[in-house]
Amino acid sequence: MSWQPELDDIARRLKLAENLGGADKVARHRANGKLTVRERIDGLVDQGSFAEVGGLSGFPEYDEHGTLTGFTPANVICGRAEINGRTVFVTGDDFTVRGGANDGGLREKFRFAETEARRWRMPLVRLVDGTGGGGSVKHLEDLGRTYLPDVPDMTEILDALSEVPIVALGLGSVAGMGAARVCASHYSMMVKGTSQLFAAGPPVVARIGETVTKEELGGSSIHAKCGTIDDEVATEAEAFQRARAFLSYLPQSVHELPPRAACSDPVDRREEMLLSAVPRDARQVYRMRPILTAVLDRDSFFEIGRAWGRSVITGLGRLDGWPVAILASDPYHYGGAWTSDACRKAIRLVDLAETFHLPVVHFVDIPGFLIGTDAERSGVMRYGTQALTAIRQARVPWCAMMVRKAFGMAGLSQRNGTDAFVRYAWPSAQWGSLPIAGGVDAAYRAVIEAAPDPAAKRAEIEAKLEKLQAPVRTAEAFGVEHIIDPRETRARLTQFARMAAPLRTTGRTGFGYRP
Numbered sequence: 001m002s003w004q005p006e007l008d009d010i011a012r013r014l015k016l017a018e019n020l021g022g023a024d025k026v027a028r029h030r031a032n033g034k035l036t037v038r039e040r041i042d043g044l045v046d047q048g049s050f051a052e053v054g055g056l057s058g059f060p061e062y063d064e065h066g067t068l069t070g071f072t073p074a075n076v077i078c079g080r081a082e083i084n085g086r087t088v089f090v091t092g093d094d095f096t097v098r099g100g101a102n103d104g105g106l107r108e109k110f111r112f113a114e115t116e117a118r119r120w121r122m123p124l125v126r127l128v129d130g131t132g133g134g135g136s137v138k139h140l141e142d143l144g145r146t147y148l149p150d151v152p153d154m155t156e157i158l159d160a161l162s163e164v165p166i167v168a169l170g171l172g173s174v175a176g177m178g179a180a181r182v183c184a185s186h187y188s189m190m191v192k193g194t195s196q197l198f199a200a201g202p203p204v205v206a207r208i209g210e211t212v213t214k215e216e217l218g219g220s221s222i223h224a225k226c227g228t229i230d231d232e233v234a235t236e237a238e239a240f241q242r243a244r245a246f247l248s249y250l251p252q253s254v255h256e257l258p259p260r261a262a263c264s265d266p267v268d269r270r271e272e273m274l275l276s277a278v279p280r281d282a283r284q285v286y287r288m289r290p291i292l293t294a295v296l297d298r299d300s301f302f303e304i305g306r307a308w309g310r311s312v313i314t315g316l317g318r319l320d321g322w323p324v325a326i327l328a329s330d331p332y333h334y335g336g337a338w339t340s341d342a343c344r345k346a347i348r349l350v351d352l353a354e355t356f357h358l359p360v361v362h363f364v365d366i367p368g369f370l371i372g373t374d375a376e377r378s379g380v381m382r383y384g385t386q387a388l389t390a391i392r393q394a395r396v397p398w399c400a401m402m403v404r405k406a407f408g409m410a411g412l413s414q415r416n417g418t419d420a421f422v423r424y425a426w427p428s429a430q431w432g433s434l435p436i437a438g439g440v441d442a443a444y445r446a447v448i449e450a451a452p453d454p455a456a457k458r459a460e461i462e463a464k465l466e467k468l469q470a471p472v473r474t475a476e477a478f479g480v481e482h483i484i485d486p487r488e489t490r491a492r493l494t495q496f497a498r499m500a501a502p503l504r505t506t507g508r509t510g511f512g513y514r515p
Helices: 004-017 023-031 037-044 107-119 138-143 154-161 177-183 202-208 214-218 220-226 236-248 272-276 289-295 340-355 373-377 380-393 409-414 436-443 445-450 454-468 471-476 486-503
Strands: 051-053 058-062 068-073 076-083 086-093 124-128 166-170 173-175 187-191 196-198 231-233 302-304 312-319 322-329 360-366 398-407 421-425 430-432
Touching: 004 068, 037 076, 037 086, 037 124, 037 236, 076 107, 076 236, 086 107, 107 124, 107 154, 124 177, 166 177, 166 236, 173 177, 177 187, 177 196, 187 220, 187 236, 196 214, 196 220, 202 214, 220 231, 231 236, 236 302, 272 289, 272 486, 289 312, 289 322, 289 486, 312 340, 312 360, 312 486, 322 340, 322 486, 340 360, 340 380, 360 409, 373 380, 380 409, 398 409, 398 486, 421 471, 421 486, 430 471, 445 454
Parallel strands: 086 124, 124 166, 166 187, 173 196, 187 231, 322 360, 360 398, 398 421, 398 430
Antiparallel strands: 051 076, 058 068, 076 086, 302 312, 312 322
């Protein structure tokens, strides 16, 4: 008289679903150095926290009496879980069932994931391995017709990007819609050697005369260096760890504020190395990352996109436990000049900060946009204008730390469009419409050429102008708020973070997130 038979039947079906695509396909999958989708979920989320949704969905086989004889699960697994004690929604593609293609799954589960994350205001993590919602030509035979390309859930994907944090891990060969699902995220990774990403794979590319391997066409190193994805990692375990770390800086959704973490690092900690971190000779380079790690909470800097747009450093960090977005220059690449890729990278960071209410700290050393024929052909002024626009559109609290150079149009990126703006300068700072070295020849050419000793005359003019360019001259006219001892930087920044905290507001921005 009980319902035990029905419960036994459900348990049997769920047990069959654990077989994924079958023992042989699972073995082949593991032989390629990859974890199964359920192993991936277990490695990502807090132990025992995964509660599957739709575990009974798939493709059953019945005999003439209606008795279940076999079951192939849908090739996407999803459900709620916890990461660091906070609820998230997770989707994972099962490559062992039809290679993750649409004809081996149920589109409703993809759409449900985006909707569920938005509905309950929780982050979404995608474990992508396959076409991920795309199709295969074999599906035409089953369907009996073709169809116009359409993605009804694309609106849901874009809306989710503007409301909840989304992390995407490319964990195998992903193409088409699967590749788009990796890119349509706030943070994306691929695993070196086992992950590839492309609009179309080698068999399709061969039709245009290119014979390449999957790795040659779309390996992780290719995409990490061009910005298609944010980071390349060595193992799937590293990808899981970085996904967990990234989410720790962000709120559950735009309807909350980023959480503050516990901090035992003294806010007034002074690092002596900062006093000589920037060389007196403006032509000498220096390393920016040690400066960042010296002033942020210890071990809190989480860099994003290190392999591309390399004259700009972007990432997340904490100040007295408060999460902030970090934008900084790297003079080891083009002297810190902003390239087209650097502009795109800066836009991505600023949009993330604006979407999820993260104050921005900008460590400024920008000699300008990159110049020269290659730079012009890359569209640097187009992307530079887009970057300046994105920065001015951002309204989150902003602190500019003027470390060294700020010249030309690119120098405008020092600040955004908010009134909640703080700016400090180091004694090493210098700014203007043009660097002296490049401007003297243009402005004083006739004087220099007429001098008995042109080289000496140029040096004389440069020395005079350098004194005028000293930041204290600007401070005398209150053109900069304050020049500080570099060793005070951490104390000043933590004060900024504390002031910014009550000014942060929740809700969606006036424009959607731009993936």
